[in-house]
Amino acid sequence: MMDLHKDAGAATEILRTMWTIRRFEEAVDDMFARGLMHGTMHLSIGQEAVPAGACHALAEGDYITSTHRGHGHCIARGARLDAMMAELLAKETGYCRGRGGSMHIADVATGNLGANGIVAGGVPIAAGAGLAIRLRGQDRVAVSFFGDGAVNEGAWHEGVNLAAIWDLPVVFVCENNQYGMSMSVGKAAKVERLAERAAAYGIPGSTVDGNDPQAVYDAVAEAVHRARAGLGPSLVEALTYRWKGHSKSDKNLYRTREEIEGWRERDPITRFERAVAGTLTDSEIAGCREQARDRVRAAIRTAHAAPDAEAATLTDAVYARSE
Amino acid sequence: MTAVTEAATATRTLTYAEAVREALAQAMTADERVFLLGEDIGTYGGAFGVTGDLVHSFGAERVRDTPISELGIVGAAVGAALAGMRPVVEIQFSDFTAQAMDQIANQAAKIHFMLGGAANVPLVLRAPGGSGTGAAAQHSQSLEAWFAHVPGLKVVMPSTPADAKALLLAAIDDPNPVVVLEHKLLYKERGPVPEAGTRARLGETAVRRTGEDLTIVATGVMVSRALEAADQLAGQGIQASVLDPRTLSPLDDGTIVNSVVTTGRALLVQEAPKTAGFMAEVAARIGESRAFGHLRAPIGRLCGLDVPIPYAPQLERAAVPQVADIVREAGELVRRW
Numbered sequence: 001m002m003d004l005h006k007d008a009g010a011a012t013e014i015l016r017t018m019w020t021i022r023r024f025e026e027a028v029d030d031m032f033a034r035g036l037m038h039g040t041m042h043l044s045i046g047q048e049a050v051p052a053g054a055c056h057a058l059a060e061g062d063y064i065t066s067t068h069r070g071h072g073h074c075i076a077r078g079a080r081l082d083a084m085m086a087e088l089l090a091k092e093t094g095y096c097r098g099r100g101g102s103m104h105i106a107d108v109a110t111g112n113l114g115a116n117g118i119v120a121g122g123v124p125i126a127a128g129a130g131l132a133i134r135l136r137g138q139d140r141v142a143v144s145f146f147g148d149g150a151v152n153e154g155a156w157h158e159g160v161n162l163a164a165i166w167d168l169p170v171v172f173v174c175e176n177n178q179y180g181m182s183m184s185v186g187k188a189a190k191v192e193r194l195a196e197r198a199a200a201y202g203i204p205g206s207t208v209d210g211n212d213p214q215a216v217y218d219a220v221a222e223a224v225h226r227a228r229a230g231l232g233p234s235l236v237e238a239l240t241y242r243w244k245g246h247s248k249s250d251k252n253l254y255r256t257r258e259e260i261e262g263w264r265e266r267d268p269i270t271r272f273e274r275a276v277a278g279t280l281t282d283s284e285i286a287g288c289r290e291q292a293r294d295r296v297r298a299a300i301r302t303a304h305a306a307p308d309a310e311a312a313t314l315t316d317a318v319y320a321r322s323e
Numbered sequence: 324m325t326a327v328t329e330a331a332t333a334t335r336t337l338t339y340a341e342a343v344r345e346a347l348a349q350a351m352t353a354d355e356r357v358f359l360l361g362e363d364i365g366t367y368g369g370a371f372g373v374t375g376d377l378v379h380s381f382g383a384e385r386v387r388d389t390p391i392s393e394l395g396i397v398g399a400a401v402g403a404a405l406a407g408m409r410p411v412v413e414i415q416f417s418d419f420t421a422q423a424m425d426q427i428a429n430q431a432a433k434i435h436f437m438l439g440g441a442a443n444v445p446l447v448l449r450a451p452g453g454s455g456t457g458a459a460a461q462h463s464q465s466l467e468a469w470f471a472h473v474p475g476l477k478v479v480m481p482s483t484p485a486d487a488k489a490l491l492l493a494a495i496d497d498p499n500p501v502v503v504l505e506h507k508l509l510y511k512e513r514g515p516v517p518e519a520g521t522r523a524r525l526g527e528t529a530v531r532r533t534g535e536d537l538t539i540v541a542t543g544v545m546v547s548r549a550l551e552a553a554d555q556l557a558g559q560g561i562q563a564s565v566l567d568p569r570t571l572s573p574l575d576d577g578t579i580v581n582s583v584v585t586t587g588r589a590l591l592v593q594e595a596p597k598t599a600g601f602m603a604e605v606a607a608r609i610g611e612s613r614a615f616g617h618l619r620a621p622i623g624r625l626c627g628l629d630v631p632i633p634y635a636p637q638l639e640r641a642a643v644p645q646v647a648d649i650v651r652e653a654g655e656l657v658r659r660w
Contacts, residue, residue, distance in 0.1 A: 063406060097439030104437045113405050114438065118429050124395045125430065128402020128410075135358060135384060135408060142402070155425065158395025165390065317440035319499045320477045322526070322573045 001221060004056070004214050004276075011276040012288060014056060014213045018048040018269050019292035021072040024081060027296050028071070028088060032248065038090060041102040042069040046211075046243035049268035050175045051076035053216030054143060054238075057224050063111040063129045063142040065122030067175075068103045069242075070115030073145050079107040081299035091306040098309025099317070111140075119180075120150035123172070124159035130168030130233070141169045141227045143220070149180025151194050160233070164201040167232035171223040174235065175210065177242040182254040195237040203233050210238030211268040214275075240268070332519035339481075340373045340510040342488040343449070347374065347411065349520045350495045351381050354409060357495060358385040360400055361413030370415045371451060371510050393422035397448065401430050404446045404500075411495060416462045417450035417504055420469075431500040432475030446500045449491070453506040453544055453594055454643055460631035463639075465543065465595035470502045471572045471604070477501040477525055478571040482546035484514040486569060489523035497525065506544045526570045528578035534562030536657050537588035540579055540605055542568060545592045545644060552649035561657050571601055576608040583609050587619035588660065590653050594643045597626035620660030625652045 004010045025045050031037040044051075047069075055064070055076035066073040074084060079095070087094025087105055095105045106114030113129060116122045126144030133140045150156050151174065163170040174194055178185055191197060198205025204226070208215040216238050223234035241263035245252055252260075273285050280288075315321070337345065350357045359381075364374040365388040378386040389396050393414055400410035414420050420427060431444050454463035470478045479494055479501060481487040487505065494501035531546060532553050541549040546567045553563040564582050568574055583589045589609055591602035606622045609615070627643040 065402075095439065095441065096437060099439045100437045106438050106441060108438075108442050113402065114434065114442075116430075118425055121398075121425060121430055124398020124426065125402035125405065127395065128399035128404070129406040130402070131399055132403040132406035132408045135403070136406075142406075155394050155398060158392045159398055161390065162392065162395045162399055317436045318474065319435065320475060320572045322576055 001218050004217060006279055008279050010056065011279050012284065014052050015272060015276065015285065015288040016291055017052040017076050018213070018272065019289050020081070020295060021048045021051065021075050022269060023292045023296040024075060025071055027300060029244065037088060039101050040247050041088070042247050043244040044069045044072045044242065046263065046267070047175060047177055047240045048072055049213040049272070050173065050210045050216055050238045050240055051145070053213035054173050054220040056213070056217050057221035058141070058143065061111060061138070061140045063113055063126070063140065065113050065126040065129070065142070065144045066115040067122065067146055068115060068117055069147065070105065071102070074105055074107060074112055074115070077107065077110045077112050079105070079110055079112065081295055082302040085299040085303035086306050089303045090309055091303055092309045093303070093306040094309070120146055120153035120155040120159070122146065123150065123156045124162065126170050127159040127163040127168055130163055130170040131166065133169050134166070139228060141171060141224050143171045143173055145173050145175055147180065148174060148176040148178065148185040148194060149183070149188070151197060152188055160201050160235070163233040164203050167230060169227035170233040171220060171227055172233060172235045173220060174237040175240060176237050177240050179242065179246070179254070181246045184254070193237060195235055198235040203235060205235040205237070207237040207239060210240030211266050211271065213268065213272055332517045332521065334515040334517045336513050337484050337516040338510065339484045339487045339505070339512050340371060342484040342516045343373050343491055343505065344375050344377065345516070346488040346491040348377060348380065350492060351385060353520070356407065356409040357411060358387065358408060359411050359413065360387050360389055360396055362389055362391055362415050364388060364413050369413065371507060373510065374413065393419050394426055397423040397426035398430065400446050401426055401434070401444055404444045405434070405442055409445050409495060411447040411449065414448060414450040417452035417466050418461050418464050420450055420466065427476070428473045432473045435499060436475055443498045444500050445498050447491070447494045447503060448500070449503045449505060451505045451507045451510070453508060454632040454639055455508045455544070457634060457636060457639065459634040463632035465593070465627065467504055467542070467571055468595060468599060468601045471601055475500070476572065479503045479525065480543045480569065480571060481505065482509065482543055482567050482569070484512065484516045486523060488516050489521050490525070490569060492520055493522040493525050496522065501525070504543070508544050512547070523569070526573040526575050528575040529567045529569055530564065530578065530582070531567050532563065532565040534564045535586060536562045537590060537653055538564045538566060538579070538582040538586045539590045539592060539649070539653060540566045540568065540602070541592040542571070542601065543594055545594055548644065548646045549592055549649055551646045552653060555646070555650045556653055559654060561654060563653060574604070574608070576605070576612070579605065580609060580612040580614045583614040584617045587617050588656050590623040590625060590649070590656055592625045592644055592649055594627050596629045597624060598629050600626055602626060620656050623652055623656050625649060
C-alpha cells in the first residue's frame with residue numbers, strides 16, 4: 001500500500017482535493033447565507049478525507065454513486081468545478097442544466113453515476129453498475145458512497161445482498177458522520193460498528209478513521225483490489241463528522257457545542273498537513289490551499305457569467321409526452 | 324392502423340406468453356447488452372412460464388435468477404442500464420412493484436431529466452397485472468395509472484399476442500424506461516404473430532374495429548371483452564368502434580378524438596378501479612378536445628369497482644367489467660342519447 005504522507009505527488013493531490021472540497025463548500029455556504037443561492041444543500045465540511053482517500057484508490061473507468069451530501073465525491077472524482085457551481089446557481093451550463101441542483105449532480109465522464117436525493121438510492125444502482133461490469137467483462141469497480149442513515153433502508157440491504165451473492169466488483173463506503181439528520185447512529189443501530197453488518201452478507205467489513213485519508217485509502221484500496229480480482233464486494237465504514245447542520249433548517253438542537261468542537265479539533269485537513277510536513281514544504285502546502293481557493297473563485301466567476309436555465313427549454317429532456 | 328398487421332412476413336399462431344418469449348429471445352440474439360433479471364425466470368421458467376427455456380439458450384448470466392428482492396432488482400437494473408446494458412426486468416406480479424417503487428418512480432423515471440439529459444436509463448420493466456385468477460387483492464391489481472402519472476415512464480399495455488411481441492421489442496429498443504404491463508389472463512390467448520422482429524411504435528392507438536354509433540376505448544384484457552361486446556351489439560343494430568390505446572404514456576389521444584368526432588359517443592372501459600383511473604384521463608382528453616362539440620351523450624366510464632380484488636370467483640367477476648356489462652352500458656348510451 002502506498003504511504004500517502006511520503007509520496008509528494010499523492011500528498012499534494014490528496015491535500016489539494018480536500019482543500020478544494022472545503023473551499024467549494026465554504027463558498028456555497030456563504031452564498032447561501034447571503035441569499036445568493038436558491039434551494040437547499042447538504043455540506044460535508046469535516047468529512048473531506050473520505051472522498052479524497054477513497055477516490056485516490058480508483059482508476060479511470062471506475063464508477064461511483066453518491067448521496068445528497070455529494071459535493072466531495074464529485075470533486076474527488078475530478079468533476080468540473082465551474083459546471084458544479086453553475087448547477088447550484090441554476091445556470092444552463094450546470095451539470096444538469098439547472099434541472100437537478102445540488103442533490104442530483106452526476107458526471108458521466110468521470111464515472112459518477114450521480115448524487116441521490118433518496119437515502120440508499122444509489123446502493124442498488126452501484127450493485128447494478130457492478131453487474132454491468134461483470135456482464136461486459138470489464139476490469140472496473142463501482143464504489144457506492146452512503147451515510148450511516150442509509151444502512152437501515154431496505155434498499156441498502158437489497159443492494160448489498162445482490163452484490164454479495166453475485167461477487168460483484170463493488171465497494172460499499174459508509175461515510176458515518178454520526179447522524180442521520182438528527183438521529184444519532186447509536187440510537188439508529190444496535191451494533192457497535194456498522195461494519196459488523198457485513199457479516200450478515202458474508203463479505204469483509206472494516207471500520208477506519210474517516211478523518212485520515214491514509215486509513216480510508218488503505219481500506220478502500222484493499223477492497224478495490226479484492227473486487228478487481230473477482231472476490232466480490234466489501235464494506236468500509238469511515239468514521240467522520242459533519243461540522244455543519246444537516247441542511248439549512250438545522251438548529252443543532254440534537255448535539256452539543258462541545259461535541260462539535262471536539263471533532264473540529266480532529267480536522268482531517270489540519271491533521272494531514274501536519275502528517276505531510278516532512279514531505280511537502282510549507283510553501284507547497286500553502287500552494288495547495290491557494291490553488292483550491294483560486295479554482296473555486298474562478299468557478300464562481302465562470303458560473304455567474306453563464307446564462308440562466310431557461311423555462312423555454314424546460315421540456316427538452318422529456319421523452320414520454322403526447323404529441 | 325397497427326404496424327404489426329402491415330408486416331410482409333410469415334405469421335404463425337402463438338400464445339401471448341410465447342410472443343413475449345420470442346421477443347426476448349430475438350432482442351437478446353440481436354444485442355448482447357440485453358439481459359433478463361427477475362425472480363424464478365431461469366430454470367423454473369417464470370411464474371407464468373413466460374421466460375420458459377430461455378436460460379438454456381442464453382445461459383444463467385443473461386437470464387438471471389434473483390432473490391425475492393424487487394427494490395434491489397430494479398435498482399440493479401437502473402445501475403446496469405447507466406453502465407451500458409439493456410436490462411429487461413420481470414416483476415412476478417405487478418402488485419410487487421410497490422416494493423420497488425423508489426427505484427421505478429424516483430430513480431429510473433427521473434434520472435434522464437434530472438441530469439439535464441446527460442444520461443439515459445434504457446430499462447424495460449415487465450409485470451403481469453389484472454384479476455381473474457383467484458389470487459385475491461395482492462396479486463390481481465391493475466396499477467397502470469400509478470405509472471402513467473409519473474413523468475419519465477412510458478407505459479405499455481399489450482392486448483394481443485402480436486402486440487405483446489411488437490410493443491416489447493419497441494420497449495427494448497427505447498433509450499428510456501418503459502413499463503410493460505402484461506395481463507395474466509392473456510398469457511394463454513392465441514393469435515397471429517409475425518416471425519420477424521416487427522416493432523410497433525410506442526404512442527399509437529390501435530383501431531380494432533370500426534363502427535359509427537359509439538367509440539369504445541379499452542385497455543388490456545378489456546379489449547377482447549369490448550370486441551366480443553361489439554359483436555353482440557351489432558346483433559342489436561349498434562355499430563361500435565373499439566380502440567386500444569396500447570401505450571398509455573405517451574398517449575395517442577388524436578386517434579381517440581377522431582373516432583369520437585365521428586361517433587359522438589364514448590364508452591371508456593378499464594379493469595382498474597374507477598376513481599383517478601386512466602380512463603379519467605381519456606375522458607378529460609376527449610372533453611378538452613374538438614370532440615366535445617360532437618358529443619351526443621355524456622362520456623361513459625365502465626370500470627372496476629373501487630374495491631380490492633376479492634377471492635371468491637363470483638365476487639371477483641362482480642368487481643370488474645364483463646362482456647355483458649359492456650353490452651348493457653354501450654346499448655344504454657346509444658339508446659338513451
